[in-house]
Amino acid sequence: xxxxxxxxxxxxPNFILQAIGRCEPELRTQPLAIIDGQPPxxxxxxLNRLAEILGVARGMTKAAVTQFVxxxxxxxxxxxxxxxxxxxxDVAWSITPRVEDATPDTLLIDISGLATLFGNAHAIACEIAxxxxxxxxxxxxxxxxxxETARIVARALPGPTVVPEGEERRFLETxxxxxxxxxxxxxxxxxxxxxxxxxxxxxxxxxxxxxxxxQEGIRLQAIASGKGAHPLLLAEPAQHFEEWFELDEAVDxxxxxSFLLGRLLEQLGARLSARALxxxxxxxxxxxxxxxxxxFDNSRELLRVKPSARTFFCSxxxxxxxxxxxxxxxxxxxxxxxRPPDAPIxxxxxxxxxxxxxxxxxxLFVPTAPDPDKLELTIARIASVVGxxxxxxxxxxxxxxxxxxxxxxxxxxxxxxNASRSAAKRFANNNLQNSSHHHSTAEAPAMALHVFRxxxxxxxxxxxxxPVFASFQGCxxxxxxxxxxxxxxxxxWEDQPWQEDAWDLEIVFSGESSARHSFSGYSNKPxxxxxxxSEESLLHDxxxxxxxxxxxxxxxxxxxxxxxxxxxxxVYNGLQEKWFVRGVYD
Amino acid sequence: MLATSNxxxxxxxxxxxGRVASPFRFQEPQPITASAGIAAVDQLAGGLPRGCLxxxxxxxxxxITSLLHTALAARTANAEACALVDARDSFDPGCAQSAGVSLxxxxxxxxxxxxxxxxxxxxxxHGGGFSLVAVDLSGAPARLVRQIPLSFWFRLRRTVENTSTxxxxxxxxxxxxxxxxxxLRMEREAAHWSLQDRQYPSRDFHTPASxxxxxxxxxxxxxxKARRKNNVAVIGRAKTFANQDAxxxxxxxxxxxxxxxxSSGSAWPLPSQHTVxxxxxxxxxxxxxxxxxxxxNLSSTLAPAKTPRDTSVAxxxxxxxxxRTQNFG
Numbered sequence: 032x033x034x035x036x037x038x039x040x041x042x043x044p045n046f047i048l049q050a051i052g053r054c055e056p057e058l059r060t061q062p063l064a065i066i067d068g069q070p071p072x073x074x075x076x077x078l079n080r081l082a083e084i085l086g087v088a089r090g091m092t093k094a095a096v097t098q099f100v101x102x103x104x105x106x107x108x109x110x111x112x113x114x115x116x117x118x119x120x121d122v123a124w125s126i127t128p129r130v131e132d133a134t135p136d137t138l139l140i141d142i143s144g145l146a147t148l149f150g151n152a153h154a155i156a157c158e159i160a161x162x163x164x165x166x167x168x169x170x171x172x173x174x175x176x177x178x179e180t181a182r183i184v185a186r187a188l189p190g191p192t193v194v195p196e197g198e199e200r201r202f203l204e205t206x207x208x209x210x211x212x213x214x215x216x217x218x219x220x221x222x223x224x225x226x227x228x229x230x231x232x233x234x235x236x237x238x239x240x241x242x243x244x245x246q247e248g249i250r251l252q253a254i255a256s257g258k259g260a261h262p263l264l265l266a267e268p269a270q271h272f273e274e275w276f277e278l279d280e281a282v283d284x285x286x287x288x289s290f291l292l293g294r295l296l297e298q299l300g301a302r303l304s305a306r307a308l309x310x311x312x313x314x315x316x317x318x319x320x321x322x323x324x325x326x327f328d329n330s331r332e333l334l335r336v337k338p339s340a341r342t343f344f345c346s347x348x349x350x351x352x353x354x355x356x357x358x359x360x361x362x363x364x365x366x367x368x369x370r371p372p373d374a375p376i377x378x379x380x381x382x383x384x385x386x387x388x389x390x391x392x393x394x395l396f397v398p399t400a401p402d403p404d405k406l407e408l409t410i411a412r413i414a415s416v417v418g419x420x421x422x423x424x425x426x427x428x429x430x431x432x433x434x435x436x437x438x439x440x441x442x443x444x445x446x447x448x449n450a451s452r453s454a455a456k457r458f459a460n461n462n463l464q465n466s467s468h469h470h471s472t473a474e475a476p477a478m479a480l481h482v483f484r485x486x487x488x489x490x491x492x493x494x495x496x497x498p499v500f501a502s503f504q505g506c507x508x509x510x511x512x513x514x515x516x517x518x519x520x521x522x523x524w525e526d527q528p529w530q531e532d533a534w535d536l537e538i539v540f541s542g543e544s545s546a547r548h549s550f551s552g553y554s555n556k557p558x559x560x561x562x563x564x565s566e567e568s569l570l571h572d573x574x575x576x577x578x579x580x581x582x583x584x585x586x587x588x589x590x591x592x593x594x595x596x597x598x599x600x601x602v603y604n605g606l607q608e609k610w611f612v613r614g615v616y617d
Numbered sequence: 618m619l620a621t622s623n624x625x626x627x628x629x630x631x632x633x634x635g636r637v638a639s640p641f642r643f644q645e646p647q648p649i650t651a652s653a654g655i656a657a658v659d660q661l662a663g664g665l666p667r668g669c670l671x672x673x674x675x676x677x678x679x680x681i682t683s684l685l686h687t688a689l690a691a692r693t694a695n696a697e698a699c700a701l702v703d704a705r706d707s708f709d710p711g712c713a714q715s716a717g718v719s720l721x722x723x724x725x726x727x728x729x730x731x732x733x734x735x736x737x738x739x740x741x742x743h744g745g746g747f748s749l750v751a752v753d754l755s756g757a758p759a760r761l762v763r764q765i766p767l768s769f770w771f772r773l774r775r776t777v778e779n780t781s782t783x784x785x786x787x788x789x790x791x792x793x794x795x796x797x798x799x800x801l802r803m804e805r806e807a808a809h810w811s812l813q814d815r816q817y818p819s820r821d822f823h824t825p826a827s828x829x830x831x832x833x834x835x836x837x838x839x840x841x842k843a844r845r846k847n848n849v850a851v852i853g854r855a856k857t858f859a860n861q862d863a864x865x866x867x868x869x870x871x872x873x874x875x876x877x878x879x880s881s882g883s884a885w886p887l888p889s890q891h892t893v894x895x896x897x898x899x900x901x902x903x904x905x906x907x908x909x910x911x912x913x914n915l916s917s918t919l920a921p922a923k924t925p926r927d928t929s930v931a932x933x934x935x936x937x938x939x940x941r942t943q944n945f946g
Contacts, residue, residue: 398697399781401746409744413726413737421727425710425720436710441724443698476655477716478831478870479682481756482709512810514829535829537808597678598808598829614709616829617682617755 035196037152038178038263039140040185041123041159042171043115046136047077050115051105053167054276054294058103066093067107076107110275110380117269118166118302124268125305126159132266137186139178141263156191166301175199179259183210199257204230211251220244229255268306272383274298281320281375288376289364295381296356296363303385309352311386313359317343318378343372350442351403352386358404365411369419400443410441431521432529433602433613434482478616480600486611489601501538501601503612508540511596520605530605533613539596647843648798651748651783654687654717657868662799662838665749669842670774670784672793675803680834681787682707683716683870684803685751688785690717697748700724700741704734705756731761735769742776742784750777751785759789770796791839798842806867808832831871838864 043049052059062082066073073093082102096104116135123130126149129141142155149155156172163170173185175194180203184192187206194202206229208221220243226232233256240248253259274295282288292315303310319341347362401409414422423438489503498510515534522528598616603609626641633640650664658664665671665688675681685701690713692699699722701708706727714720724747728734731754738752754762774796777784786793791800809830 398695398748399746400698401744405744406746409740410724412740416736416740417726417728417733421706421729423725424723425708425725427711427714427720434709434711438725438727475831475869475871476683476687477712478680478872479686479716480709480712481682481707484706512808512827512829514810514827537810537829596808598832614707615677617678617680 035143035176036141037143037145037174037176038181039142039156039159039172039174040178040181041119041138041140041163042173042182042185043119043136043163043168044171044189045077045079046115047107047112048079049168050112051108053115053118053298054111056167058105062087062099062102064091064096064102064104065107066096066104073106108275108277110277114274114298115168117273118298119163119168119170120266120269121272121302121305122159122163122166122168122170125162125307126155128265128268129263130266131263133182137182139182139263142174152193153191156193160191162305166298166305175202177257177260178263179254179261180257183254186210200230200233203255203257204228204233208232208251208255211254213251214247217244217247217251270385272299272302272385274381276379276381278377278379281377283375285364285367285371288367289360291379292363292381293356293360295379296359299381299383300354300356300359303383304354306385307388308385309354309388310359310383311349311352312384313347313349313363314382314384315345315347315363316380316382317345317372317376318380319343319372319374320377343374343376345370349403350407350440351389353404354388355404358408361408362411365408365415369415403443406441406443431519433519433531433533434484478598480614481617482614483612486602486613489610489612491601491603491610498534498536498601501536501599501610506540508538508596510536511539512537515601516603528606532603532605534601534603535616536599536601537596538599649781650843652691653684654689654691655684655868657866658684658801658836661836661864661866662801662841663843665783665785666798666843667781667783668778669798670770670777670786670793670796671799671801672786672788672791672797673801673803674788674791676789676805678832679803679805680832680836680870681755681803682753683834684801684836685753685785685787686713686716686718688749688783689713689723689751690719692749692783693717693719693722695748696722698722698724698746699749700726700747700751702726702728702734702738702741702750702752703756704728704731704752704754707753707756731757731765735765738773738784739776742773742782745780745782747782749783749785751787754786754788754792757788762788762792763790765792767794767796770794795840797840800838800840802837802839804835804837806833806835809869829872831869833867833869836866836868 047065048063051063051065059079060081062085063079064075064082064087065077067076068074071093075087075089075091075093075096078087078089082099085099085102087096087099087102093104096102112135119136119138120130120132123138123140127140127142127145131139133139142152145155146152149158152174156174159172160170171185171189171192173181173188173192173194175181175184176196177194177199180194180199183206184194184202187210192202208226208229208231209218211229211232213221221227221232226235232252235252237249237252240252250259276291276295278291282291296313299310299313321341345363345366347359347366349359353359410422420438422441424441425436426439428435428437487503489501491498491502492500498513501508501510513534513536515536516532517534518532520528520530523530600613600616602611602613604611629640648666648669650666652659653662653665673681673684689699689701694717701723703726706729708725708727710720710725713723724741726734726737726741728737734752734754734757738750741747741750770793773784774793786797791797791802793800809832811828811830
């Protein structure tokens with residue numbers, strides 16, 4: 032005996048109103064009327080029970096509704112209806128993958144075989160209604176062995192309803208024929224015949240009905256008898272999630288905007304959570320308030336005012352997928368703080384790229400690493416302090432040019448898994464052997480270069496092409512040892528060539544007196560740039576200008592002369608014909 | 618009341634005699650340490666303590682940046698995530714990679730002033746999860762670093778407590794005072810130059826007269842929480858190196874000009890001090906010849922050896938460079 036097929040129908044009553052209420056839950060407790068149409072003939076197309084009690088009715092004009100002071104009026108929002116419909120689909124897909132997208136407010140689903148997951152048919156219906164309520168929608172759910180019966184019962188009866196097998200006709204007989212959605216011509220014919228209910232339609236003789244109204248009448252009679260059926264046209268599950276928010280008045284305050292963004296993120300998070308997915312990236316497109324584009328064209332031309340952008344795009348890519356809407360909101364806030372739009376925001380369109388949820392397996396011996404979600408937030412916060420391009424992981428460029436690197440996004444997930452595992456083994460071995468016996472390299476460590484960015488201009492006196500005296504930033508000293516020149520050049524075939532001779536110099540600084548040394552014998556032009564700003568100003572300097580304080584030369588603190596010697600890397604720029612200090616070995 | 622408590626104390630001590638040495642003395646647990654990457658420093662200080670603030674200070678060319686690179690290399694070799702807050706944007710990624718730092722696992726914060734560095738390190742420590750957070754204040758003006766209030770160092774110390782993070786602060790002077798669990802003072806001693814006796818050649822040959830091989834650095838342990846008995850109470854006092862004791866160590870820093878690691882991980886030998894022109898491996902000569910690092914008038918030279926990333930790009934540039942050499946005659 033084959034199992035009985037079981038179908039369900041999900042219907043959203045007053046869909047236009049619920050689409051608005053889903054985005055603005057506070058409106059549910061207020062008298063609300065939705066208007067639509069061409070201006071100036073706006074008419075009421077949907078209203079809630081509170082507005083109905085006050086006397087508002089469908090078809091009333093906007094002018095008439097405005098007489099009711101307590102009634103809140105909203106324009107019909109198609110994009111919100113699309114988002115509500117997408118959310119409804121996500122509710123259905125969270126139950127079963129076999130979903131037919133019948134109408135914007137009605138979905139048909141196949142729930143055969145779900146009893147082991149959710150229980151009996153009533154439990155399934157209650158589960159669907161419960162999940163829909165978490166999305167801010169109140170739905171009718173009907174379950175039957177006949178898909179058309181389920182659809183009509185869901186439209187007719189509130190709450191979860193289960194139609195037992197064989198009793199479909201009994202459930203339908205009291206319902207009006209209009210519930211079958213006949214065409215206008217057929218509705219008129221049934222009206223003339225006095226056929227008002229499904230019971231009356233089902234009792235008509237089939238042959239006579241076929242002769243009078245054709246196959247459409249036969250189909251409606253089968254539905255009214257509880258026998259109509261059709262195969263489900265399955266919808267393809269969407270991988271792209273979008274939410275819209277249209278504002279009556281433009282928002283220019285970040286706090287108010289954060290409130291709206293948080294609501295959208297929560298809606299997206301709930302939708303993805305229902306599908307067992309996570310957010311891999313968020314793209315927000317802000318539609319900005321128009322800034323008198325057409326009215327002041329001439330004046331703008333005269334004043335050379337740059338026209339404001341109509342849209343503002345903000346993208347957020349996450350190293351690991353997440354559903355934490357609070358984390359995403361903080362990241363968006365930091366992004367908007369560092370790079371705010373240049374006009375008030377009128378509409379918000381938020382899209383989320385979905386990805387499978389992160390599955391992590393903890394291990395005892397894997398070294399601790401920052402939590403990716405927390406790390407992303409930390410990096411965003413630091414980036415708001417130091418700037419976007421000043422934080423990340425350095426990556427050396429494939430070039431001989433000195434100091435050639437670029438900053439890439441730092442990500443824990445970017446590290447090689449195999450390398451991490453092998454390192455974890457080493458880590459475990461080292462720790463298990465003895466924590467006090469550290470593994471150190473046997474060979475001597477390499478000396479490091481403390482780089483000056485930008486390079487410090489210097490003056491160098493040569494003797495037989497060898498530096499013998501150097502001066503920079505007001506300090507000067509004798510070169511006691513020199514190694515070089517290490518000549519390099521490149522990219523002379525492009526716009527940014529470079530050519531330099533590098534020297535490793537050991538300089539013994541001789542104090543204040545040497546700063547007044549005569550530079551008459553120097554080989555190049557003096558090129559010392561002194562910082563005009565005080566050191567205190569650098570402590571709180573957030574500007575992009577990089578001044579060079581006098582800090583690179585050692586202090587004269589009364590120690591012996593030998594202790595003053597330092598190792599510097601000097602470079603002679605062959606294109607500029609100037610000397611610079613690239614850094615100090617430290 | 619006091620007599621009663623003393624009697625009770627004596628009673629407890631006598632009851633626990635032989636089992637617990639001093640039951641009323643609070644004994645702080647020894648911090649777990651990690652290698653600093655330099656064997657001499659590890660032997661001196663026992664490594665860098667986790668969950669503590671370690672301060673390393675020294676003058677210019679004292680080797681504190683080298684110590685930073687070795688510490689980063691040791692941590693990243695274990696696949697641990699590290700962060701470097703660079704107060705004056707003075708970190709050299711190329712040099713660090715040569716020292717063994719895995720740049721992929723390093724978060725580098727390039728600050729423009731001390732204020733940005735302090736805010737960044739505060740955020741990083743509160744975020745947590747990093748094995749090593751280094752703050753390089755050595756490039757910042759000493760007067761500004763000195764103005765950092767002591768309460769901030771206490772805040773950092775409290776933040777990093779009970780975590781597995783090593784907080785390493787590099788500066789020219791000691792500033793953290795008692796907040797630091799380990800304070801190391803570094804000072805440079807003798808430098809090592811090779812080829813010193815060689816007379817400087819003419820520019821045509823373009824051969825360096827001498828080579829900077831490295832120098833010897835002395836590390837002095839000024840304060841150590843783990844080794845209180847040998848602790849020197851005075852911070853910042855320069856000790857004469859004639860009085861060498863167990864709290865001072867020496868180690869050499871070598872130049873990385875001649876270091877290049879092949880695929881097997883072995884390093885090329887350093888040039889001998891008595892060799893006029895050190896011999897480079899055959900494949901090194903092939904990689905260097907005709908590249909950008911070669912002088913225009915030179916067919917063979919003692920140019921710095923190319924790192925592994927350099928050798929991969931030599932082919933295309935060799936062709937261009939050869940053409941250019943011919944043009945220059």
